[in-house]
Amino acid sequence: MNTKIIDIHSHFNCGFKDDVPNNNIHKRDFEFLMEEYKNCGISAGCFSHFPAVLGTSDIYECNELMYKKAESDDRVYQWIVLDPRQEKLFPQVRKMITGKKVVGIKIQSLTHKYDIVEYGDKVFSLANELKCFVLMHNDKILDMVQFADKYPDMNLIIAHLGSDEHVEAIKKAKHGNIYTDTSGGRSYFNNVVEYAVEQVGSEKIFFGTDTYSCGFQTGRILFARISDKDKENILYYNAKRHFPKQFANI
Numbered sequence: 001m002n003t004k005i006i007d008i009h010s011h012f013n014c015g016f017k018d019d020v021p022n023n024n025i026h027k028r029d030f031e032f033l034m035e036e037y038k039n040c041g042i043s044a045g046c047f048s049h050f051p052a053v054l055g056t057s058d059i060y061e062c063n064e065l066m067y068k069k070a071e072s073d074d075r076v077y078q079w080i081v082l083d084p085r086q087e088k089l090f091p092q093v094r095k096m097i098t099g100k101k102v103v104g105i106k107i108q109s110l111t112h113k114y115d116i117v118e119y120g121d122k123v124f125s126l127a128n129e130l131k132c133f134v135l136m137h138n139d140k141i142l143d144m145v146q147f148a149d150k151y152p153d154m155n156l157i158i159a160h161l162g163s164d165e166h167v168e169a170i171k172k173a174k175h176g177n178i179y180t181d182t183s184g185g186r187s188y189f190n191n192v193v194e195y196a197v198e199q200v201g202s203e204k205i206f207f208g209t210d211t212y213s214c215g216f217q218t219g220r221i222l223f224a225r226i227s228d229k230d231k232e233n234i235l236y237y238n239a240k241r242h243f244p245k246q247f248a249n250i
Ligand SMILES: [Zn+2]
Pocket: 009, 010, 011, 053, 210
């Protein structure tokens, strides 16, 4: 089958102190990832810099850098990283969110080390007001349902599909505003994608790599035991449908 592919969730290094080491078996630099994209037919990706999701000291600067990178490279789209304990990030999010390459807010409670339930109202009320998507590293998954129900104008992607809880949260959200992505390593489970499609439908699942091998990630969907229509939804159409302005030319 022949479909376009959009990566909803990935990262790359940018030269700050919380970059991930680039080593022989896992590369994290932009040029390498773009070679991977070319090899696998991925047209574009939605990124946040590694130092912004793994550390907390350079988030503002990383967001500024990524905004510029997205302006200058057709393949780059942006998640604005928000640590709700840093007040200076709120006006930055408000200013950047209307950028034509911006797809929403990224939160990372586990690595930023705060309690997402404690700070949930602060993050999700903003997303609700801005009517935008939030991409979160999975954390306290079932607790997220109460926030999705309370803030129906936001959409929440709970990343790294790999558990029953992902599926349950999508099912339980009464406004249908919880989604997941296939990024990360856990899509190696041999029935996880198929089970999720059967339970919640392919419209709830975005494709992502999170810098793991693009050949593995795209192959996992292309060779999944699901219909071609489901594969196209995951790899391409869900991103097109939810971000029509951003991906108008893809
Ligand atoms: Zn990630």
